[in-house]
Structures are given as C-alpha cells and as structure tokens.
Amino acid sequence: MKKKGLLIAFMMVFALTAALTGCSGGKSGNGGNAAPNNGSTNKAESNSAGNYTSAKLSGKVTFLTNRTDMIGKEYDDYVKRFNEKYPDIQIEFEASQTDYNQQIKVRMASGELPDLMFIPDIPNSDLPKYFAPLDDLDLSAEVTFKDFKSFDGKLYGITTGNSTSGIIYNKQAFADAGITEIPKTWDEFLEACEKLKQNGVIPLSSNFKDKWPLGSWVFDMPRVIENNKDFPNARLNMDEPFTMDNGYGKAMSLLRTLAEKGYLEKDINSTNWEQSKKDVANGKMGMYFLGNWVINQVIGVGAESDDIGFFPLPFDNSGEIRAAFNPDFFYAVSKDSKNLEATKAFLTWMLEDSGYEDFAGFISPLEGRESKLTQLAEFQATGxxxxxxxxxxxKVIEISNKAQIDLPAIAQEFVLAKDPQSVLDKWNKAWAKAKQDLGY
Known part of the structure; x- marks a missing residue:
C-alpha cells in the first residue's frame, strides 16, 4: 500500500481545507465477476440510459462473522439494502461463538470454509490454497494495506477497516475526578489514574481475562516504544526477543504497573467485555486502551458522543507522541465457493455501500474515504x-506458531507472575528452540 495514499485517507478525517481526491483503481469493468461461473447466472440488466443497474446473480452466500452483536440488527439492514441491488442472492450470517482464528483454521483443515470470512494468522504463501484472488473487484478506489494479504502479485485479502490504538475515555468521569487536561507523559497518566481511583472510578478497563483485548499492549505498543514499525519482524534475528529493556518487556511492564497500582478491574481474572462497554459509557470505568473501533460500541450502549474522547497513550516521560496505525480483520473469499461471483458481489457492496466502516468506527479500507468519527480529530490534534x-x-509467523507464541497470553503470565523475568526466559527458550529446529 502506498504510504502517501494512506496518509491522505487519514488526514481527510480531520476536514482539511485542501480538496483531496481518492486514487481510482481496482477497476475491472466487469462488476467483480471475472471469475468462472460456479452455479450462478451472470447477466447484466440495463436501464433506458444504458447504465447497468444490477447483475443477475443468484445463490446463497454464507459469511462467518465475529460481529455477533450485529446479527439480527445491522446485518438485517445490510441484507435488505443489498437485495435491492441483488434480489436473487441470499445472505446468511454464521456467528463465531469461539476463538475466531482457531475456528477458521479447523474449518480450513476440514475443507468446509464459508463463502466469506476473515483470514486467520497463516503465512501469505498459504493464501492461494484456500482463497480466491480479489484483484477483479470493481472498486472506486485503491484498497489500503494491500501488501498485507497478497502473494505472488495477487490480492487475497482486503481489510475491513483501519484503526489506531489509543485511550478511549469518558470525559465526564475525567471532569468529575478533577482531570482538566489529557495526560501527555506516563507520570501524568498515572496521576490521572489515581484521581479516577480516588473518585471511585475504575481507571482502565483491561478485560484482562478475555485475553484478546490485551492486543494493543503486545502487538502495537512494542513497536511504538521502539519507534520501529518493523520491530516485530526483527525478532527473526534474535534468539531472545523478549527482554525487560526492549519494546516487549517495557510494554508489558506498563500493564503490570497499572495492575499493581490497582488501576485495572478489582478482579482482573473475572471480567466481562459487554458489561465493560456499558461501564465506560456510564463512567463507572474511565478508560480503555484499544483501537478507535470501540468508540462507536461505547456510544452504542448509551454514551453521548460528546462525552467520549480519544487520545494517544503516553508510554514514557519523553513527551514523544506516537501511535500504531493498522488494518483490522481482512475479508477473504473461499476459492471453493459454489457462488464465487455472488460472494464477490456482496464483498464489493460491503466495501463500497454498506457503511460498515462508519458503524464500526474504522478508518475506511478504501483510500480517500472520509471518516465520520469525530473523536479522531481530537486524537490527531495532539500532534x-x-x-x-x-x-x-x-518466517516469524512460522517460528511463532512452532513455539506456540501467544503474545496476549504471555502478557497475562507476565502481569500475574511473581517473577516476570522468568516468563520472558520461558518464551525466549521456546522461541530459540523453534528457530533452531526450523533452521533459522
């Protein structure tokens, strides 16, 4: 993905006065239906002006989603609107009730993939084994983070949206605790946490037990601390990638400090994700450290938009302000789908017309699209x-899989251990052995 295009997409969020035009690309002129017909019809219907109004596609498309909260709600609206354009395509949503990544891997092994899904953590070289190329989608702009899920010059995955990690906070809870300015250093952040705690508010909701909400601490913060966007891949040249004085140890130490000072949930081994959103919304909890995608979820359970803010987490006392900018899950289409063209038509519609990125609080997966998330303006205003x-x-993925490296789980161990160094030693040993066994 071109860095310039991504920066343009992000800066448009903040209503710059310059007029920015999104790059045109991804045009195939065939409505995304270049693939062979697999049991569905493919004829176009035109109106009196000669413009195509709909593609005569039919078939059933199954979409395995992690957004179980949208089933029976927003997804129903999506289907209604999609069927106005494609009346003969049936959309069925399957809810992922367990670990999504593991569930997809099980179904990959059994050869029973849904038509549309998200890509699990597999090497890009494996993408052609399971997924159909998406270069033929008829999109109005280039997709962002294109290089992430491509192989041998072909695109296999398109991000559902993009996000940056930061502190989502309840402005009223801050005001009631006497916090008049957002923290710009780690010490100031700890002071804010103490004020919230003294005012009867749980400073930060970690959802520690659920594990996945710790991702920002171990996937984003290490490279931000190191000021090296490729730091996770630098592990390939390390036998001991987890040390107290590098990005991993420092990031996990920040989380451990918050736990030791009582700034997380009273019982970090008994947390509830859905309840936490309500607690941040009503001010019982003061903050999250997550991506901007959670902002709309907090607003959706009762918070006023004006009461929810967003600022970068100050990771030290230097005054430097950095934050990670990442894609979220990547859409993929099963290469064995019986209704390949219909599935691609639905994916194209999701990217172009659904408005999912605004609902989910994402920055658009398409370059040049303006976000409606006003909290991003506050975030950017910090510089x-x-x-x-x-x-x-x-190779890093291969080593990690063989060593069974699960960074959020390692963070859990690190925070709870009497001797956190022993946790790092344990996983350094596993990493080194896997690296040696694989010949790296």
Whole structure:
C-alpha cells in the first residue's frame, strides 16, 4: 500500500481545507465477476440510459462473522439494502461463538470454509490454497494495506477497516475526578489514574481475562516504544526477543504497573467485555486502551458522543507522541465457493455501500474515504505521529506458531507472575528452540 495514499485517507478525517481526491483503481469493468461461473447466472440488466443497474446473480452466500452483536440488527439492514441491488442472492450470517482464528483454521483443515470470512494468522504463501484472488473487484478506489494479504502479485485479502490504538475515555468521569487536561507523559497518566481511583472510578478497563483485548499492549505498543514499525519482524534475528529493556518487556511492564497500582478491574481474572462497554459509557470505568473501533460500541450502549474522547497513550516521560496505525480483520473469499461471483458481489457492496466502516468506527479500507468519527480529530490534534504497520514476515509467523507464541497470553503470565523475568526466559527458550529446529 502506498504510504502517501494512506496518509491522505487519514488526514481527510480531520476536514482539511485542501480538496483531496481518492486514487481510482481496482477497476475491472466487469462488476467483480471475472471469475468462472460456479452455479450462478451472470447477466447484466440495463436501464433506458444504458447504465447497468444490477447483475443477475443468484445463490446463497454464507459469511462467518465475529460481529455477533450485529446479527439480527445491522446485518438485517445490510441484507435488505443489498437485495435491492441483488434480489436473487441470499445472505446468511454464521456467528463465531469461539476463538475466531482457531475456528477458521479447523474449518480450513476440514475443507468446509464459508463463502466469506476473515483470514486467520497463516503465512501469505498459504493464501492461494484456500482463497480466491480479489484483484477483479470493481472498486472506486485503491484498497489500503494491500501488501498485507497478497502473494505472488495477487490480492487475497482486503481489510475491513483501519484503526489506531489509543485511550478511549469518558470525559465526564475525567471532569468529575478533577482531570482538566489529557495526560501527555506516563507520570501524568498515572496521576490521572489515581484521581479516577480516588473518585471511585475504575481507571482502565483491561478485560484482562478475555485475553484478546490485551492486543494493543503486545502487538502495537512494542513497536511504538521502539519507534520501529518493523520491530516485530526483527525478532527473526534474535534468539531472545523478549527482554525487560526492549519494546516487549517495557510494554508489558506498563500493564503490570497499572495492575499493581490497582488501576485495572478489582478482579482482573473475572471480567466481562459487554458489561465493560456499558461501564465506560456510564463512567463507572474511565478508560480503555484499544483501537478507535470501540468508540462507536461505547456510544452504542448509551454514551453521548460528546462525552467520549480519544487520545494517544503516553508510554514514557519523553513527551514523544506516537501511535500504531493498522488494518483490522481482512475479508477473504473461499476459492471453493459454489457462488464465487455472488460472494464477490456482496464483498464489493460491503466495501463500497454498506457503511460498515462508519458503524464500526474504522478508518475506511478504501483510500480517500472520509471518516465520520469525530473523536479522531481530537486524537490527531495532539500532534501524534502515526506509525503504519508492516506485513508479518512468513518466517516469524512460522517460528511463532512452532513455539506456540501467544503474545496476549504471555502478557497475562507476565502481569500475574511473581517473577516476570522468568516468563520472558520461558518464551525466549521456546522461541530459540523453534528457530533452531526450523533452521533459522
């Protein structure tokens, strides 16, 4: 993905006075239906002006989604609107009730993939084994983070949206605790946490037990601390990638400090994700450290938009302000779909017309699209430097999988351990062995 295009997409969020035009690209002129017909019809219907109004596609499309909260709600509206254009395509949503990544891997092994899904953490070299190329989608602009899920010159995954990690906070809770300015250093952040705690508010909701909400601490913060967007891939040249004085140890130490000072949930081993959103919305909890995608979810359970703010987490006392900028899940289409063209038509509609990125609080997956999330303006006003992510090195993925590296789980161990160094030693040993066994 071109860095210039991504920066343009982000800066448009903040209503710059310059007129920015999104790059045109991805045009195939065939409505995304270049693939062979697999059981569905493919004829176009035109109106009196000669413009195509709909493609005569039919078939059933199954979409395995992690957004179980949208089933029976927003997804129903999506289907209604989609069927106005494609009346003969049936959309069915499957809810992922377990670990999505693991569920997809099980279905990959069994050869029973849904038509549309999100890509799990597999090497890009494996993408052609399971997924159909998406270069033929008829899109109005280039997709962002294109290099992340491509192989051998073909695109296999398109991000559902992009986000940056930061502190989502309840402005009223801050005001009631006497916090008049957002923290710009780590010490100031700890002071704000103490004021919230003294005022009867849980400073930061970590959802520690659920594990996945710790992702920003271990996927984003290490490279931000190191000021090296490719730091996760630098592990390939390390036998001991987890040390107290590098990005991983420092990031996990920040989380451990918050736990030791009582700034997380009273019982971090008993948390509830859905309830936490309500608690941040009503001010019982003061903050999250997550991506901007959670902002609309907090607003959706009762908070006024004006009461929810967003600022970068100050990770030290230097005054430097950096934050990670990443894609979220990547859409993919099963290469064995019986209704390949219909599935691609639905994916194209999701990217172009659904409005999912605004509902989910994402920055658009298409370059040049303006976001409606006003909290991003507050975030950018801090002068934060956005650090774009880079694709994972396949060798790093291979080593991590063989060593069974689960960074959020390691963070859990680190925070709870009497001796956090022993946790790092344990996983350094596993990493080194896997690296040696694989010949790296």
């Amino acid at each position: 934060v430097e956005l650090q774009e992510g880079t694709p994972d090195d396949p």
